[in-house]
Amino acid sequence: MQATLTALLAKASAELARLKTRADFEAAKARCVGPNGEFTTLMKQMGAVPKEQRPAMGKLVNEAKAQLQVQLDATLARIGDAEIAGQLGPAIDPTLPSPDSGPGTCHPLTRVREEMCRILRKAGFTVVEGPEVETEYYCFDALNTPADHPAREEQDTFYFPENVRFGNLTKKVPQEKYLLRTHTSSVQIRSMLKGKPPIRIVSPGRVYRRDTSDATHSANFHQIECLYVDRNVTVRDLKALLDYIFAALLGPDTKTRFRPHYFGYTEPSFEVDLSAQHLPKVNKEWIEIGGCGLVDPGVFEGVGYDPKVWTGYAFGMGLERLAMLMYGIDDIRYFYQNDLRFLKQFA
Amino acid sequence: MKISRNWLRQYVRAYASADELKRAITFLGFEVEGVASTGLPPLPRVVVGEIKTRDQHPNADKLFVCTVDVGPAHGGVHTIVCGAANCDVGQRVPVALPGAVLPGDFQIKQSKIRGQQSDGMMCSPDELGLGGDHAGLLLLDPAAPIGQSLNEVMPEGDIVFDLEVTPNRPDALSHIGIARELAAWLHYEIQFPEIKFCGKVAGAPRPDILKNIRVDSPEDCPLYVGIAVTGVKVGPSPVWMQERLKAVGLRPINNLVDTGNYVMLELGQPLHVFDAKKIGGRQIVIRRAAVGEKLITLDGKERALNSLMLVIADESQPIVVAGIMGGASAEVDATTTDIVLEAAYFRPQSIRWTSKSLGLSSDSAYRFERGVDPHGTLEAAYRAIDLILEIAGGTVVGPSFQIGGDRPWKREICVSPDFIRARLGFRISDEDIRHSLEALNLAITGESHPAGGLEWTVRIPSYRADLDRPIDLVEEVLRIHGTDRVPPAPCVGPALVDGDDDPIVIFNRHVTDYLVGQHFHEVVNYTLRAQQELATWVSAAAATELTLANPLVDDQSHLRPTLVLGMLETLKLNQSRGVPAARLFETGRVFMELNGTVQECLGVGFVLCHDPKERAWLARPAPDFSAVKRHMEILASQASVDLAAEELVPVRGAFWGWQEGHSAAAGEMKDGWTARFGLLNLAMVRAAGVEGTVWAGMFTILPGKIPPAAGHRRYQPFSLFPPALRDIALVVDAARHADEVRNLLLKVARGATGASFGVEAVAVFDVYQGPGLPAGKKSLAFSLSFRSPARTLTDAEVNAAFTKIQRDVAADGTISVRA
Structure with a gap:
C-alpha cells in the first residue's frame, strides 16, 4: 500500500511538472483525484485494509493527499504565472515614440476669439452670431451709413447679382442688394431688433472687404464687436470696459487711449490705441487696435428704441490684428495658409 | 491730405515742435499717417568755415588736406582732410566740428585719415540731411559770417504732416481748417488772411470779356460766382507760392492755376480759372450734359457725359465737368490775358455720382463731394482775386456774377x-x-x-x-x-441681461472641442473659391448660383458650398512643404442651393489623409469608413441629429467628389441639414495634387435648425436584473444593407417578446461572405440582448421568444437563418 502510494505520488509529480496549460492541468487533476482518479481508487481500497492497520494507513494516505495537494497548488500557480507572462509579452522600451497622432489644435484665431469671449462673458456679455451674407439695410442703412457713402461702393464691398436670392435671409426693403458683410456691426442691429434693452452682446465673426491680399490685408478677416445698451451709459464706462478687456487679455501693464474719430453709427466716436510694455510692437508707441463710441441716437431710432431713454456703447476690432500683436505674427496670410508648423504652435 | 507747418504759421502761432503738433493734430481727431521734414534739421556745432589752403594728401590720390577758418570762437583754423573736388580755396562751406552729430547719427570726432590729422568735416548737402548731391560740398553764400551756426544762415526747413481727415470733416481739408482746430487746442488766436477785394468793379461793363452766366440746374449748383479780370500776365508764380505748393505735393504750373490751387489748399474752396477768350459766346451756362456730349478733360481722356452730370458749358459745348475737372479747351495758357474766375457750391451728391460714374477724381471733387462751406465761396473768390491782381496783374471788370446763395445759414x-x-x-x-x-x-x-x-x-x-x-x-x-483724459474707472456689470450664448456658438464650440480631442488640427480657409473648382467638384449649378456680382480676382469669385476643398488645399500646401498633415478640420459658413435660393448654412468638415508610404515603427490601422462614420455621428449629435436613426444612402456617381461605393450621405437641405462622408474620389484628389487617400466628412445645417441647449433632463430608470443573450446569423443578399436587416430583426424580436420583457439591443458583430455560403449572399451575425425591468428572465421564456424570432425573421423568404 505504502509502496503504491509512493509510486502514485512520484508519477503524479512527474506528470504535473510537464503540464503547460490550465486544461491539461484540469485533466491531470481528474486522472489523479477526480471521481475515477487513481488516488480516489486507492482511497476506495481503504475498506479492505485490516482494522488494526487502518490508523497507520490512514495517516499515510492523508500525508500523501496533502503532498499531492501541495503539488497541485504549485502546478496551478506555475501555470497561472506562465499564462500572465504569456499575456504580457516581452518588456517594452519606454523610449520608443508613440505612433499615435496628437494633440489636436485650435486655430490661433479661434484661441483669440474664445479668449475674448471668455473675458467678455465675465463682464456679462453673451455671444451672438449673425449671417455673413447681409442686406444693405443691416450692413449700412441701419448703421447710419448713407446711400452714397464710399464704404458702400462696389470697389470696397462684394455684392451679389440681382437674380440671386438667399433663402434664409429676408430683405428689409425689396430693392436692396445682398452683399457680404463688411463688419460685424450688422449683428448689433439684428440683436437690437430681436431683443429688448438692456442688451449686452459680443459678436465675433467673419467679414469681407474687396481688398487685394497682402501682408496686412485679406479678402476675408474676422472681427469681434461688443454692444451694450442700457440707461445712462457713458464714455467713461466704455473706457472702463476696454481697460478691463485688454488688461485681462494682455496683462496689467496694458494701457488704452482714445483718439477722436468718425463712424456713422457712434457719436462720439473714437479709435482705440494700445500700449503694453511686454509686447514688442507696442512697448514704444501706441498701436491702433479698434474703433468704438457711444451708439448714435439715429441708430436707436432706426431700431425703435427711444434715444431719450436708452444709451449705449459699441466697440469693434479685428481679430487677426490682435492675434498678430499677441503672438508677434507679421503676415496675415499665415492664418489662411494653415502650415501645420504654424498651427501646432497654438496647441 | 498734406499740411505744411510753415504754411500753418501764417494763420496760427504754431511754434510747437513737430512732436507737439503731431500730438495736437492726432488728439483733435486727424490721424497723422506720415511726418516728413524738409530743409536743414537743427545741427549744433555745424558752422560756416572758409577754406584757406588746400594741399594734396601725401598718402592718397583723391584726398586733400585743407586748412579751414571757423572763427575764433571755435578755435580758429582747423586742419581737415577732404575728398570733395570742389573744396577750393576761398569757398565758404559748412564745417561739422568735433562733437557734432550729423543726420543718421553720424558722430564727428578728431581723427587721423591716412596718417593726417583731421579736426572735423566739411559737408555735402546729403551729409546735412538735405538730400541730393553727395559728391560736392555745399557751397554757401560768400557773405555768410565765418563761425556762425549753419542753422542761422540757412532757411528753416518745413515739416509736412500727412493727415487722414474723416468724411464728416470737410471743413478740415485746408490749412485754415487745420489752423482753426489747432488754435482751439493750443488756445491761440487765429489770423485769417486779409482780403482787400470787396467785389467793386472798375470802369464800364465789358461784355466782350464775359457777357452772361446762367444756371439752368440750380438744385445741383445753388451758388455760382464768376468774376472777370482783364490784362493779366501769365508766368511762373512767385517762389513763396511755389514753395507752399511743392511742400504739400503739388506741381506749380503758372501763376493763375497755382493761385486757384493755393486758395483751395488755404481755404478749402476749389476754384476754376478760365481763359475768357476761349469761352464760346462769352457765355457760361451751368447745366446738365446732353446725351451724347463729350469732353476731353485735362488728363487727356475723352469723357462720355450723360444727362445726370453737371457741366460748365459755353454757348455751344461743355468746357468743364463741374467741380471735378476742366476740359482742355478753355484752360489758361501762356497767351491768356483775360480770365474768368469761378467759385461755386455744387451739391455733394451730384459731384460724387459724376466722379464715380466717370471714374474721375480730383482734389476739387474730393472737397465738393464732402461738402465745402457754402458761406465761404465768395470769400475764397475775393481772396483769389487779391492774389491774381498781386502776382499776375490785371483789372477786375464787370459785370460780375453771383447766382444763388441767398439762403442765410442759421443753426x-x-x-x-x-x-x-x-x-x-x-x-x-x-x-x-x-x-x-x-x-x-x-x-x-x-x-x-x-x-x-x-x-x-x-x-x-x-x-x-x-x-x-x-x-x-x-x-x-x-x-x-x-x-x-477720460478718467479710469472699474468695469462694473450692472443690469443682468437675458439669454445664453447663441446655439450656433455652442454648437461650434462643441464640435471644435470634440475634433481637437480627436487629434484634428483646426484650419481656416477663405470663403471665396474659384468657379472652375466648384464646377469640377460640386456641380454646374453651384458654379452659377454661388457667384459674386463683383469678384476682385478670378480664383475668389464664388461662395464655398463645402469646407472640404479648402482642406484639400491645406493638405496640398503642407505636402508641398514636406510637412506631414493627416487630420484637419474647419468650421464655418457654407452656402447651399435649395429650390432656386441660396441658403447660408453652418458647416463642420474634416479630412483624414492616409499616406501609404508613411512609415512608423508600430503600424496603426489606416483610417476607414467606420472611423469617419463615428466622427460624423458625434458631430451630428451636437446639433441633435441622430445619424444612426437616419437613412444612409450610398453615394452614386461622382457626386460632390465623393468616391462611389465608399461614401454615404444622409439628410437633405429641405430637412435643414445634410451629412456626407467617406472616401474622396481618388482620381480627383490626385488631380488636385494631393497625395494619398483622403477620407472626409462634411456636416451642414441651417443656423435656425440648431436647437437651443436642452432644458431640464429627466432620469430614466434602468433594470437591475441580468440580461439574457442569444446570437443569430442571417444569410441575405450580399447587396442588402446591414442596417435594414437589423431594423427588421429588431421589429421581429420586439414582436416575439411582446409585453412580457424587452429587447435591449440588437447589434451586428460579424459580416461574412465566402466559402460555405451561396454565391451572392452574405451572412450577418447579430447578438440579441433581452432584459426585464422587473425580474431575471428564465431560459424557457427566452428560448421560446428566440425560436419565434428565428421563424419570423425568415418569413418573407429573403432571409434565411444560418444553422
Missing part, C-alpha cells in the same frame, strides 16, 4: 451741460465745457433755465454742417478737453 443747438456730463460720465465744470465750445467757435448765444436746470443755445458756424444734435457737441467738448 443752433440747445444743450445742457448736465447732458454733456451725463454722456461723458465724469466731472467737468460748466466753465470748462463753455471754454471747449467757444474755442471751436461754437458760441453760446443764449441761456435758459428749464425746470431749474441750465440750457445753452449754441451757434454752429456754416463750415460745421456735421454738428446737428446735442450729442454731436459731446464729442466737441471731449475733443478739446482731451480724449486721453
